Structure formats: structure tokens, C-alpha cells
Amino acid sequence: MKGAPPALLILGVAGGALLLLAAAGGGSPATGARRVGGFVHGQIGRFFSWAELTASGAAARLGIDNTPTPEARRAMQALVATVLDPLRAHLGRPVRITSGFRAPPVNRAVSGSPTSQHMSGEAADIKADGMSAEALAAVVVGLGVPFDQVIWYAPERGGHVHVSYTTTRKNRGETLHAPAAGGYVGWRPRRGASASS
Numbered sequence: 001m002k003g004a005p006p007a008l009l010i011l012g013v014a015g016g017a018l019l020l021l022a023a024a025g026g027g028s029p030a031t032g033a034r035r036v037g038g039f040v041h042g043q044i045g046r047f048f049s050w051a052e053l054t055a056s057g058a059a060a061r062l063g064i065d066n067t068p069t070p071e072a073r074r075a076m077q078a079l080v081a082t083v084l085d086p087l088r089a090h091l092g093r094p095v096r097i098t099s100g101f102r103a104p105p106v107n108r109a110v111s112g113s114p115t116s117q118h119m120s121g122e123a124a125d126i127k128a129d130g131m132s133a134e135a136l137a138a139v140v141v142g143l144g145v146p147f148d149q150v151i152w153y154a155p156e157r158g159g160h161v162h163v164s165y166t167t168t169r170k171n172r173g174e175t176l177h178a179p180a181a182g183g184y185v186g187w188r189p190r191r192g193a194s195a196s197s
């Protein structure tokens with residue numbers, strides 16, 4: 001067994017039974033977050049869980065710890081409160097997180113941008129069943145909430161919407177499309193696009 005055992009506080013011995021309290025890591029009590037075995041449990045906001053925003057197939061496959069730092073956790077809370085919860089409430093249907101927080105080794109494993117906002121907890125990739133990525137992106141923009149980037153990806157590149165929000169500088173409100181051919185092009189939602197699904 002390599003590495004340090006989980007930190008335990010021995011509270012006392014009563015009737016031969018050890019009373020142990022796991023020294024859980026610094027989750028915010030306000031959102032019920034707690035860390036157990038490297039994972040963060042509980043809800044981030046109204047609709048989303050830490051598990052959804054930290055799940056990573058690459059991390060699981062490669063055995064990489066994808067636990068967000070306290071700074072990343074605060075960024076994720078802000079992203080959920082400002083964009084994802086209002087979006088979910090507006091849509092009235094599930095918003096699936098296909099990629100949320102990525103620890104730097106996870107981001108490298110999935111060939112993410114070296115400056116990806118996923119590494120700081122500021123970005124999530126989302127899908128909504130029955131909606132095209134373009135229509136979902138148009139709904140996000142139409143919410144009127146601040147965002148840094150909304151990028152909808154062609155089906156050939158995942159068919160998801162990348163949305164980010166930052167608290168460290170002004171949000172750019174940038175809207176882009178990632179076409180099948182590669183790269184990024186400017187994009188604005190068409191009028192009425194958000195009404196269709």
C-alpha cells in the first residue's frame with residue numbers, strides 16, 4: 001500500500017469501540033460538498049452535482065485524480081449559479097455535462113487546449129437531448145446571463161456546447177462555432193433559432 005492513509009481523528013475510545021471521524025477535505029458547507037476518497041460529493045447548485053461536473057472517462061481510465069482545487073470549486077459554483085442553473089430552469093429538461101472540470105493531466109490526456117478554462121473550473125461542455133448544439137447555444141445566449149464563451153461544436157467534433165464563465169476578469173460574451181473542418185468561426189444565434197429544437 002503506497003501513499004499516506006486517509007487522515008483520521010481518533011475522538012476517543014468508548015466501550016472498546018474506536019470513534020473515528022474522517023478528516024474530510026475542505027468542501028463548502030453551504031453547498032454540502034464533502035470530499036471522500038478524493039471525490040467531491042453533493043450538489044453544486046440547484047440542479048447539478050459535483051460528481052457530474054468532475055466525472056471524466058479519461059481520468060478513470062488512466063487513474064488520474066480529477067479532484068478540483070478550492071479555487072476551481074469556487075469557479076464551478078459560479079458557473080453553475082450564473083449559467084447552468086438558469087439554463088436548466090429555463091429549458092425544463094436535463095442538461096447533460098459531457099466534460100466539466102479537468103485537472104491539468106486530464107486535460108492533456110483528452111488533448112484539451114493548453115489554456116482550457118476546463119482546468120480552472122470555469123468551463124463545461126453540455127448537451128440537451130433532442131436539441132441541436134446550435135439550438136442549445138442559442139438558448140444559452142438568449143438567457144441574457146453573463147458568459148465568457150459559448151461555442152457550439154459540429155457533430156463531427158462532439159456536437160456539444162462549450163460554455164464558460166469567469167470571476168477573475170470581464171466576461172467576453174464571445175460566441176463561436178467549431179465547424180467540422182476545424183478551427184473556430186464567428187457565430188451569432190439566428191433569430192428564432194432558440195425556439196426550435
Ligand SMILES: [Zn+2]
Nearest residue numbers: 123124125162
Ligand atoms: Zn469545453
